[in-house]
Amino acid sequence: EVQLVQSGAEVRKPGESLKISCKGSRYSFTTYWIGWVRQMPGKGLEWMGMIYPGDSDTRYSPSFEGQVTISADKSISTTYLQWSSLKASDSAMYYCVRLSRDGSSWYFDYWGQGTRVTVSS
Amino acid sequence: QSVLTQPPSVSGAPGQRVTISCSGSSSNIGARYDVHWYQQLPGAVPKLLIYGNNNRPSGVPDRFSGSKSGTSASLAITGLQAEDEADYYCQSYDSGLSGYVFGTGTRVTVL
Numbered sequence: 164e165v166q167l168v169q170s171g172a173e174v175r176k177p178g179e180s181l182k183i184s185c186k187g188s189r190y191s192f193t194t195y196w197i198g199w200v201r202q203m204p205g206k207g208l209e210w211m212g213m214i215y216p217g218d219s220d221t222r223y224s225p226s227f228e229g230q231v232t233i234s235a236d237k238s239i240s241t242t243y244l245q246w247s248s249l250k251a252s253d254s255a256m257y258y259c260v261r262l263s264r265d266g267s268s269w270y271f272d273y274w275g276q277g278t279r280v281t282v283s284s
Numbered sequence: 285q286s287v288l289t290q291p292p293s294v295s296g297a298p299g300q301r302v303t304i305s306c307s308g309s310s311s312n313i314g315a316r317y318d319v320h321w322y323q324q325l326p327g328a329v330p331k332l333l334i335y336g337n338n339n340r341p342s343g344v345p346d347r348f349s350g351s352k353s354g355t356s357a358s359l360a361i362t363g364l365q366a367e368d369e370a371d372y373y374c375q376s377y378d379s380g381l382s383g384y385v386f387g388t389g390t391r392v393t394v395l
Contacts, residue, residue, distance in 0.1 A: 224384075276329055
């Protein structure tokens with residue numbers, strides 16, 4: 164079965180940088196978009212952006228454009244989400260998701276296990 | 285803030301039928317973009333429940349069904365069971381935002 168395995172929990176201080184990862188396996192990694200979803204403590208789901216590992220085409224939600232960077236290394240079937248300067252408000256659970264298509268409709272059919280990021284001084 | 289609005293909570297007794305609404309606008313559901321639903325059990329990863337308005341992935345019980353009309357969509361759970369206690373989110377695409385959007389989420393409680 165398709166697997167998305169994310170890197171472990173992280174604790175950082177405000178202003179520090181961070182890069183978390185999501186490794187895909189058991190499917191053709193370069194032919195599916197991979198997205199990132201944020202869930203702040205006790206809150207709902209927010210789509211952050213996505214990348215097509217085949218050519219690194221990247222799209223961002225307006226809410227997250229300029230705040231994070233999404234990248235991919237197709238040689239190791241891994242996508243990344245990174246921050247250059249973390250804020251306390253970045254504390255959340257982050258999920259990577261695979262996008263699948265049904266006609267013109269796109270949905271998130273597989274989810275990583277989540278990476279908890281805590282930003283605290 | 286989300287562009288898809290759901291009721292914060294719904295509840296029902298075991299065996300009952302409950303529905304969760306997802307209200308959008310002319311730039312998402314009303315623009316004929318499909319609606320998908322996800323279930324997040326307590327402390328767990330969200331899971332795809334319904335895709336393409338009314339299709340169930342393999343393994344999802346037929347107690348769950350979806351529908352869409354105009355600028356809104358609904359998720360129905362029939363024969364409510366204790367294991368259905370979870371948060372449920374709708375999701376679609378918004379042309380104004382040029383991206384994917386989630387609903388505000390609904391907590392289902394089994395009385």
